[in-house]
Amino acid sequence: MLSEGVFDAARHAPRHTPSSAPFDAIIDAPFGKVGIRAGEHTVREIVYLPADVEAVDPASPLAQEAAAQIRRYFDTPSMRFDLPLAVRGTAFQQRVWRGIGGIAAGQVWTYGQLAREIGSVPRAVGQACGSNPLPIVIPCHRVVASGGIGGFAHHPGDGFFRDVKRWLLAHEGVSIA
Structure with missing residues (x-):
């Protein structure tokens, strides 16, 4: 679900590297790993990671749901995501x-x-x-x-x-x- 999102003026410049905050989940992907950062109410960031990064069990119900939906995508590419997103950008x-x-x-x-x-x-x-x-x-x-x-x-x-x-x-x- 892509909503209007949240504009964060401190982060308005294009980001070239992911946040350094710890991931709330790191799951296996066919091409490596996927890192997920989620707040209490929104998914904030998804990052592609190499295969040698250690998996991390989801730390919250939202991180668990995001991980489950991404895994479903790996099984069924036509699935539609339904996640609350913090879409920060200009x-x-x-x-x-x-x-x-x-x-x-x-x-x-x-x-x-x-x-x-x-x-x-x-x-x-x-x-x-x-x-x-x-x-x-x-x-x-x-x-x-x-x-x-x-x-x-x-x-x-x-x-x-x-x-x-x-x-x-x-x-x-x-x-x-």
Whole structure:
């Protein structure tokens, strides 16, 4: 459930690294691990982690529910998330993330298509995608470059994050180089 979210002025700049706060859960994923940070009432952050990070049992009912829904996604990529989210970002980032929320599983849009949809430019859309604090739930992996897969999580080259994006797209039935 992508709501209007919460604007936190102290965190309005694009974030290039995840928070250093401890995770409320770390679960196994087909590509490594997924870290979840949840407050009492909202999921605040989801982070892709390498396989060698140790799993952490969910520390709260909300972290447990987020973990369960992410695991369901790994089984059924068309499932729809229903989590209370703390969507922190600029008004523009939130507009991009709402646009991403409209892309169905198994479909991809280019940064340019999404930019046209929301009245922006591709580079700005790409920056907002890379700053998404709730990947998988806000499926930024479904936004690709016009000439191929594009970057992921502010990592333009090949490596772990692009491999995660490839896995997520393949899991949803999308084949892209």
